[in-house]
Amino acid sequence: MAGKARIVIVGGGVAGIELATSLGRGGSADVILADRSLSHIWKPMLHTFAAGTARADRQKVNFFAQACRNGFRFQPGALIGIDRQARRVRLAVEAAEGRPEVERAYDLLVLAIGSRANDFGTPGVAKHCLTIDDLTEAEHFHERLRCQLLARLDGGGLLEIAIVGGGATGVELAAELKHAINMLAAYGSPDLPGRLRLTLIESGPRLLPAFPEKVSRAAARILSDLAVEVRTGAMVTAADAAGFVLKDGTRISAELKVWAAGVKAPDVLAGLDGLERSRTGQLVVGADLRTTRDPAIIALGDCASLTDPRTGQPVPATAQAARQEAQHLSRHLGRALSRGETPATQLPPFRYVEKGAIVSLADFNGWGTLGRYTFGGGRLNGLSARLTHDLLYRQHQIGLYGPLRGAMTWVLDDLDHLISPPVRLD
Ligand SMILES: Cc1cc2nc3c(=O)[nH]c(=O)nc-3n(C[C@H](O)[C@H](O)[C@H](O)COP(=O)(O)OP(=O)(O)OC[C@H]3O[C@@H](n4cnc5c(N)ncnc54)[C@H](O)[C@@H]3O)c2cc1C
Structure with a gap:
């Protein structure tokens, strides 16, 4: 060539x-x-x-x-x-x-x-639901959340949020929203957490279907302690401006509707x-x-x-x-x-190595498994799981910036945590 x-x-x-x-x-x-x-x-x-x-x-x-x-x-x-x-x-x-x-x-x-995310053509989802698949969508959700919260800081009734999809994205988002709203209580609205109704809807029999059952049970217990209403085995058949309709005809009302399934x-x-x-x-x-x-x-x-x-x-x-x-x-x-070969050269086959799956529930807990090939397999929970979840990102940053600058971004993030408010409303 x-x-x-x-x-x-x-x-x-x-x-x-x-x-x-x-x-x-x-x-x-x-x-x-x-x-x-x-x-x-x-x-x-x-x-x-x-x-x-x-x-x-x-x-x-x-x-x-x-x-x-x-x-x-x-x-x-x-x-x-x-x-x-x-x-x-x-x-x-x-x-x-x-x-x-x-x-x-x-x-x-x-x-x-x-x-x-895949809405499987469910009627009303494209029109009425938010997705969080890129930064623009995440920021749009935040803007909508902020407007709803500002209207309720000083009284103003219930805020209902429903998330469809009990995989890692839906579970992590539910925990993160709870964490954010608990923080806002300290900003002078102590009754705000009590005025949030958060529902997580999953069509399968359990949350986190890709994880071992023990992890699913732990996540469900933590979310329930946080007063997240978890509905498993609940198939959404439609969405409209007022909320979701389930297959058995039940309605789940929500101002903010997130589709995080598939x-x-x-x-x-x-x-x-x-x-x-x-x-x-x-x-x-x-x-x-x-x-x-x-x-x-x-x-x-x-x-x-x-x-x-x-x-x-x-x-x-x-x-x-x-x-x-x-x-x-x-x-x-x-x-x-x-070696001077062309891109058409034959490459060795890719082998996926399962290194475990980790889900991080905001500041509340983390759960996960180590893969079969990592120290013979095992389970992580609490701080160790949260650190392992973080580590995947830090390894990515080191790959992009090199070891020195990658380590510096980690230190700067930790310093930023000490200086910046734990939740932003701007
Ligand atoms: C909220 C959330 C939490 C998650 N948590 C975890 C987790 O804890 N652990 C885990 O392993 N995975 C997690 N995932 C999944 C993980 O993010 C994806 O598997 C991973 O990002 C896939 O990487 P990728 O390079 O294939 O695509 P992406 O990282 O999505 O990158 C795609 C890129 O393509 C660009 N792009 C898209 N369309 C076009 C176009 N038409 N033309 C040009 N550019 C385009 C985008 O701008 C983007 O830069 C999570 C996902 C979400 C949404």
Whole structure:
């Protein structure tokens, strides 16, 4: 191949930004990272921005600055199409004059554009429910929450919030909202927590279906102690302005309605030039992470559908899996490119290593399991689980900033906690 291989990575989330940073530092390829947003955010923190217990501005990573420091280029733009024959990807750039399109040529295209909550076409959800799938949505939720809370600081009746989805997102959001509102009580509204009715609705028989039963039971007990009304086995059939309707006809009234159930791929993948997709729209990839119908396109993270050959189960849509895929690719592709091989070179199969699942219930508790391959498996709870949950993010930051700057961001965050209010209403 004449000149360096051109690698275009679309989506700078958990997987994409780690891959771009690592390949960019290696210097063996011409790497472009494209994202519809101008900054990266660690998605597992979105519920804390929504509840107002963390500040997003401190956690953003500016794509231009990251690119400049790490030997890759950043191209703003949302994916709108691919010409597989010509190997060109089309992006739309938000600009004052509309949405001009740009095209970038590639030898290898990596798609890492994440996922969204899945409302399974439930009537009324798209119109009446909020989702927390990106920073804009988390901030929009916070704005709505703030308006509702300000109206109730000095009396003003009950605030009803209902969350659909008893997975990690819904459980963590419920705990975080309770934590935020308990904090607000100390701001001069001692009866505010008593005027919040928070309902968590899950269609399955238990919360946290991806976790062992013991963890589900512990989470349900903690939420119940916090006066969160947990409704398991409750199938939502519709949403409207006043709340949710369940299959048995029960109504759950709520001013703020959050849909945090299910996972599906972004709609744009449906229009991509004949690539194979799963039932929930993800791009089907083989063990080498290449899409089944085009080896010049790789998919990573939540937007990829990969079956673990050892278990026959899908690799889960988690930050942990997204990071492992990005690290696998940067290690093996980076090595091949540095030897002068092309991006078409055969890569070893990816093996997902389950390192455990952790759920953090705000300041109240944390629960989780260590994976089969981590110290032989085991359970974590309380502070150790919360620290392990934090550690995943800190490892990601060290990957992006290097050990020294990564450690500094940790120290600065801890100092910020000492100075900033525990919950913001601005
Ligand atoms: C509230 C919440 C809590 C969570 N907690 C945990 C947890 O505790 N542990 C865990 O392992 N996982 C957790 N997850 C799941 C985890 O966040 C995802 O699995 C992970 O972020 C997936 O990484 P990714 O790189 O595939 O996608 P993402 O991190 O979502 O990144 C996708 C990127 O693509 C960009 N993008 C999207 N569409 C386009 C487009 N059309 N064109 C260009 N760019 C685009 C986005 O701007 C974004 O930068 C949580 C998720 C949520 C919402």
